[in-house]
Amino acid sequence: MAFPLEAVPNFSEGRDAAVVKAIGRALAECAELLDVHTDVDHNRTVYTLVGDARQLVDALVAGVAVARERVDLRGHAGVHPRIGVADVVPIVPVRPADMDRAKAASLELARRLGDELSLPVFLYGEVGGGRGPAFFRRGGPEELQRRIDAGELRPDFGPQRLDPAAGGAIVGARRPLIAFNVNLAGGNIDAAREIAAAVRERDGGFPGVRALGLALPSAGQSQVSMNVEDWEAAALHDIVAAIEREAAARGVEVAGAELVGLMPAGAAAAAAGAMLGIDGFDASRLLELRLLGE
Numbered sequence: 001m002a003f004p005l006e007a008v009p010n011f012s013e014g015r016d017a018a019v020v021k022a023i024g025r026a027l028a029e030c031a032e033l034l035d036v037h038t039d040v041d042h043n044r045t046v047y048t049l050v051g052d053a054r055q056l057v058d059a060l061v062a063g064v065a066v067a068r069e070r071v072d073l074r075g076h077a078g079v080h081p082r083i084g085v086a087d088v089v090p091i092v093p094v095r096p097a098d099m100d101r102a103k104a105a106s107l108e109l110a111r112r113l114g115d116e117l118s119l120p121v122f123l124y125g126e127v128g129g130g131r132g133p134a135f136f137r138r139g140g141p142e143e144l145q146r147r148i149d150a151g152e153l154r155p156d157f158g159p160q161r162l163d164p165a166a167g168g169a170i171v172g173a174r175r176p177l178i179a180f181n182v183n184l185a186g187g188n189i190d191a192a193r194e195i196a197a198a199v200r201e202r203d204g205g206f207p208g209v210r211a212l213g214l215a216l217p218s219a220g221q222s223q224v225s226m227n228v229e230d231w232e233a234a235a236l237h238d239i240v241a242a243i244e245r246e247a248a249a250r251g252v253e254v255a256g257a258e259l260v261g262l263m264p265a266g267a268a269a270a271a272a273g274a275m276l277g278i279d280g281f282d283a284s285r286l287l288e289l290r291l292l293g294e
Contacts (some may be wrong), residue, residue: 004050005102006092006176007031007060008261011067012082012167014043019070023047026066030059037260041216042225043078044087046179048261050094053105060089061112064169068117072165073141079214080225081137083122083144084167086113088133090125090174102173103127110171114158120148121157125172128156133170134210141167178228178267179260180236182243185253189215192222195246199224199239206234206242221255231267237274265289 009027013019020038024047027033031051038045049059064086071085089109093102103126110121124131136144145162147153154160155168162168184192193213197203200211208230214223224243228234240257247254266283273281283289 002052002101003095003098004032005053005056005098005105006048006050006094007056007090008046008048008092008179009060009063009089010082010087011045011047011063011071012043012073012076012078012080012085012087013067013071014038014045014078015040016070019067020045022070023063023066026062027059030062031055035261039080039260041078041214041218042080043076044080044082046261053101053108056091057105057109057112060109061116064089064113064119065117068119068163068166073167074165079216081134081140081212082167083136083141083162084119084169085165086119086169087137087167088124088170089113090172092174092176094176096175099126099173099175106171106173110157110169113169113171114155117158118163119158119166120155120160120162120168122153122168122170123156123172124170125174128172132210136168136170144168175229176264178231178236178263180226180228180239180257180263181260182224182226182240182257183216183219183255184222184224184247185255187215187217187220187222188250188252189213189222191247191250191252192224194250195243196224196226198246199226199242206239209234209239228267231264231270235270235274236267237271 031049035048067085091102091106196211196213199205210227269283
């Protein structure tokens with residue numbers, strides 16, 4: 001029996017509970033829905049689901065169809081960058097050996113979103129030449145359409161124009177990553193942006209870390225919002241410690257952290273081992289994973 005694949009679609013709706021539930025119901029009809037993470041300031045919901053390739057593709061087409069019908073980017077406001085109502089839709093191999101299955105599933109998904117839902121689809125990650133979502137998001141939908149019109153890039157599937165209400169979709173296959181946010185008390189957005197620059201790879205920080213400084217108006221806080229793309233090269237506890245140091249240097253307090261979706265057990269084991277001072281502690285020392293043969 002094949003090991004399941006994971007999908008972690010990000011939808012540009014985090015305020016209308018009825019729409020969030022409707023998308024979740026559509027996803028759950030074909031695959032197993034494990035987690036739903038909604039953020040009102042980001043105006044975004046991240047779903048985590050698992051299944052075989054066909055189940056995931058069917059589930060994701062159904063979920064995107066609901067979002068296409070019920071979400072309108074023309075009235076959308078949120079601090080997280082996006083190019084569409086189904087902004088980024090990755091398929092993830094839980095085991096490295098399953099990357100080819102994830103790539104094939106992502107290409108089938110991209111084709112169906114273009115053919116059946118008439119959405120422009122852009123490939124990223126393992127099927128998109130290594131490009132990341134930020135490559136397409138910079139400047140928002142208007143700038144993306146300008147780049148298409150100028151011939152700088154073109155959708156891999158679907159029409160050549162972004163839908164006025166639904167935008168486009170970024171689809172691909174990638175390794176497991178950890179979506180992890182650290183919140184700062186007081187809403188100092190400048191501090192959040194400076195700290196994000198200090199920890200992200202692009203500006204000399206941790207390898208594989210993508211980070212933005214965002215405002216969280218509803219909480220009166222700011223946030224260092226991160227994707228940790230290689231948790232073995234950049235351990236969460238080391239990233240958090242660096243953020244705490246950078247925050248203290250600016251007179252800002254860390255108010256807490258949040259995990260978006262799920263995370264690999266190995267990352268949690270590494271953090272636990274470091275905090276407890278246990279030498280050589282890793283995922284192989286976790287009882288449940290040993291019983292599962294992982």
